[in-house]
Amino acid sequence: MGSNYDDDVTFTEYSLGPDQLQKIETILQDDLIDSGVNSVMLIDLAGNIIAQKDNGSSEHDLYSLAALASANFAAVDTMAKIVGEEEFSLLFHKGENESIHFSKVHDEFLLISIFSKKVALGLLRLKVSESIDKITAIWKR
Amino acid sequence: MAFVNMKSKEVQAKIVYYGPGRGGKTTNLEYIYSKFRERIKSDMVSIKTHGDRTLFFDFLPFDIGKIMGYDVKVQLYTVPGQVKYDATRRLVLKGVDGMVFVADSQVSQRKKNILSLKNLQENLATYKKSIFKIPLVLQYNKRDLKDVPLLPVQQMDKDMNSQLKVPSFEGSALTGHNVVPTLKKIISQTMASLQNVLK
Numbered sequence: 001m002g003s004n005y006d007d008d009v010t011f012t013e014y015s016l017g018p019d020q021l022q023k024i025e026t027i028l029q030d031d032l033i034d035s036g037v038n039s040v041m042l043i044d045l046a047g048n049i050i051a052q053k054d055n056g057s058s059e060h061d062l063y064s065l066a067a068l069a070s071a072n073f074a075a076v077d078t079m080a081k082i083v084g085e086e087e088f089s090l091l092f093h094k095g096e097n098e099s100i101h102f103s104k105v106h107d108e109f110l111l112i113s114i115f116s117k118k119v120a121l122g123l124l125r126l127k128v129s130e131s132i133d134k135i136t137a138i139w140k141r
Numbered sequence: 142m143a144f145v146n147m148k149s150k151e152v153q154a155k156i157v158y159y160g161p162g163r164g165g166k167t168t169n170l171e172y173i174y175s176k177f178r179e180r181i182k183s184d185m186v187s188i189k190t191h192g193d194r195t196l197f198f199d200f201l202p203f204d205i206g207k208i209m210g211y212d213v214k215v216q217l218y219t220v221p222g223q224v225k226y227d228a229t230r231r232l233v234l235k236g237v238d239g240m241v242f243v244a245d246s247q248v249s250q251r252k253k254n255i256l257s258l259k260n261l262q263e264n265l266a267t268y269k270k271s272i273f274k275i276p277l278v279l280q281y282n283k284r285d286l287k288d289v290p291l292l293p294v295q296q297m298d299k300d301m302n303s304q305l306k307v308p309s310f311e312g313s314a315l316t317g318h319n320v321v322p323t324l325k326k327i328i329s330q331t332m333a334s335l336q337n338v339l340k
Contacts, residue, residue: 021147044142045235046236048144061183064186075197
């Protein structure tokens with residue numbers, strides 16, 4: 001096989017140290033959980049959970065959610081390409097009690113927020129956007 | 142593309158079951174799920190059609206305990222086997238660390254096995270991965286069938302494993318024969334490939 005293959009890199013193409021992970025968790029807690037979001041996680045596009053925070057009363061199966069969320073995002077992304085869009089920027093599923101909001105961070109990650117009716121979508125989007133800026137800054141450091 | 146969390150000392154690795162439609166990929170996962178029910182904390186997730194065929198994937202997270210001080214979580218996935226679902230099949234391969242190829246031993250399925258393996262090679266190549274380098278285990282499934290002609294194992298080896306030269310098992314996903322040895326083999330191969338990172 002030619003040099004087009006990069007199997008020697010069996011590991012994620014990104015790496016985050018314990019300090020960076022700690023900072024990311026702090027951002028998730030301060031900006032999102034403390035604003036009323038029930039549960040939030042940063043995952044990669046393969047469905048791995050990188051960081052996670054919740055309000056203590058949320059009991060979802062997060063590993064399954066992460067797998068489904070990454071697959072869902074990939075499917076929607078492929079649909080966007082088929083209709084000639086670069087991406088669909090707003091991904092949001094509204095439920096009776098809880099809703100899920102997806103947001104891309106970098107090209108590699110997704111921020112998944114699960115929230116109830118107590119949090120307005122507008123506020124959530126603002127907070128998510130602020131968090132993403134902060135997480136991106138940590139990533140670049 | 143396993144994810145190693147240095148902070149919580151946790152490794153998440155992705156193992157995908159691949160192979161032709163109706164070959165027994167989902168049945169492999171269902172057997173694992175029933176066998177290790179007490180160790181698997183969440184439910185098996187299946188996205189399937191009304192006709193009970195896999196539409197997107199099945200998903201089963203599996204804690205295998207500690208390796209070199211890390212808590213290892215293996216995420217088992219299947220792909221849809223039907224030819225028309227190639228786009229979704231490719232999506233499931235994103236970030237894969239290890240593969241099990243479930244081949245159908247029936248004589249009538251010989252060509253489908255070979256085409257599916259070829260398709261795996263092409264789809265891995267879209268992620269710049271080589272089928273010759275990724276941890277891979279073959280399972281010749283349905284050896285329990287009595288009423289239909291089965292391919293001799295030597296023939297299946299010749300068809301699929303003459304170049305790959307990877308571990309292979311004769312199995313029956315329905316009865317559970319060699320389902321767990323297949324899983325253990327791919328886990329140990331996948332972990333061996335990640336070992337350098339964990340040191």
